[in-house]
Amino acid sequence: MAEATNNQASGAATTGAAPGGAGAPDRPVKVVGIVCNWCSYAGADTAGVGRFKQPANLRLIRVPCTGRIDPLFALKAFEKGADGVLISGCHPGDCHYSEGNYYARRKFELAERMIHHLGIPPERFKWTWVSASEGQRWQKVVTEFVAGVQKLGPREGKAL
């Protein structure tokens, strides 16, 4: 069953970036991020050291390589109620283990379609590349992704 793209729940005060129009979200969304140790986790560190402010909705899980990420992790996160899932690793060609991100790319190209097929809008799932020196890019990726998810609002119950 496809979820509604606007949360109709009422009640609690709005905290997140409320979109104009109907269906303002009643709580900040929660986004699970799974990132590789060498590029994107370090890129998030670089963003922190540079004090590049970001929305506080992201929770990061560190793995050695995007090649270690089973698409199951993203599906599990959606099953457990994540409002968005962000995967990030090294740019093509830059993988610390030579080619892990290529395997990840293949998997997530497919996983992305499957996730959409399950009724989760594309704005809720993203995979991308951020290198260890790209603190500013990390800030941009997180800010834009969270804003997109927040616009849809929290998911209503299990979609899986």
Place this chain on the structure above:
Amino acid sequence: MRIGVFVCHCGSNIAGTVDVAELAKRALTLKDVVYSDHPMYTCSEPGQAGIQQAIKDKKLDRVVVSACSPHMHEQTFRRTVEGAGMNPYLMEMANIREHCSWIHPDMAEGTEKAWEIIKMAVAKARQLEPLYANEVSVNKDVLIIGGGVAGIQAALDLADAGLKVTIVEKETTIGGTMAKLDKTFPTIDCSACILTPRMVDCSQHENITLMTYSEVEKVSGYVGNFTVDIRRKAAMVDWNKCVGCDVCVQKCPAKAPNLFDEGLEPTKAIYIPFPQAVPKRAAIQVDYCRYFQTGKCKVCERVCPAGAIDYEQKDTSVTKEFGAIVVATGLEVFPWEEHYSEYGGGKIKDVISGLQYERMLNASGPYGGHVRRMSDGADPKTVVFIQCVGSRDESVNRPYCSSVCCMYTAKQALLTKDHCGMDTDVYVFYIDIRATGKGYEEFIKRVQTEFGVKYVRGRVSKLYEQDGKVMVRGTDTLLGEQVEIPADLVVLASGIQPADGAKQLAQTLNISYDEFGFMKEGHPKLRPVETNTAGVFLAGVCQAPKDIPATVAQASGTASKVIGLLAKDKLKTSPQIAVVNQKNCVSCWKCIEVCPFSAPEKQELRDGTYKSHVIETVCQGCGICVATCPVNTIELKGFTTDAILDQIEEVLQSQL
């Protein structure tokens, strides 16, 4: 299970936006957490002692340190818990600084996020198990990529310490950019006089092997045991016979661009870059050679007294083993012609780059050290230098300072007065003068006062030709007025950037680099010569722009780090590796297919069947096989599927 949680203040770095005392209190409500504390600086001596005391007193069997990034202090705290008798892999870090307090200014928001980060770390800690490191033997040979002053310094330091060193250099001679320089600031020492004896030392040192005109093609393996394919480019000259007599160069009828002289005047198709080249050997630029282009000529073959010319020579490849790799690939000059059309884009003959001017000043350069106009060869009466061309300029995507131009411009201004006479008018257009090294500021003052070089603060907006002069139009921002100077010669203090091919090399070595191609050090303060790939080190401008003293200092620093690494006979390998549960293995060999390191192998069991087995010392712990295995029977120690799923579950507990 007995978990201890330590929530660090980090002074005000964390406590400024995260309520650490509250979090330490809350941590006690988590399952299995029996102790918590909030030390001021957990990494300090009392902070670490506090953890060790708590491990003993409270009989902790897991520790969660909630502080900075594991990239900062994971090793520190692993040693801490190990000191108290705990297995180091039973410590987990929660990054509430880089990923929380430093990016969320709001106390309530920061505290809530930090709380969830801590809960996730505790969830992971419950899944940790003790791990034990393996040992591998170490190859003590060192590969140095790049034979400039950085590579030379590192090679000599390492060779003197008794290690076998191979220098791979893409040009036919070592020496790098420094060999092109006429003088060095601030002492006006002759660059060649300092460098060439060291080049000769390299060629004569019993522990150093020079592989010039060669490039690194492929790197595999890991710290202590790298396997490197090196391609020797065909010089079309048998270097075992060539004695560098130069006769072929004199007789060769074909012209070719002289890259060593920065293209000022052509060289021959067969060439030796400069008289002090090491090794002093000739090579043919095939694209310009008359024989290779037309099939007729062979003059060099006829005149060579050693019979060294070999038109049939082919590239050759060798494979060598090394324990450590030093990258010292240096720089190239920013290609200003492509970006500064307002300066003529390379079309005005009397506008040249700083490195071209360096060759002009040099006695063994194309003009014997005579400063002249490129258009008509006349002596210049007015010389204008323009700083920050390709540095500190976001419009050409070079926002960084090249760090050497202020000083080399001052040096060249002084040398202009010296070569052309004190009555020559010399102007320097600058944004700021950056003279931070030892004796640098004094040198600038001397150039300004003693030599009368006129410094004009402001940018030059346009260069154009008029009546045989180059008109320099700019602003003097101190006087607030337009200036226009008719110059005979204009020298651009062109910035520097990583050498061509640096990014590709970084990818070959699996090390990080920034958007400009400068390679990334392990930590800017604490690991300035290491990379994040164990066993690969950096020296010189490949890491960031720097001058010769800084380059040499960094190269020696790198050498000492390599010596420290290779002083051990055995290296500990990370135990965070993949392990196959053979009971469920279906022998599909997908793990063997995907592994970049050939770590999984087919292992014969007693019953004659074959199952996958991961060789502990070869596995690098990426986990690609783990996510590939169709029956989920490979596990990655330290990053188990259960641990990851538990973290996901923990953080989403309140979602549904």
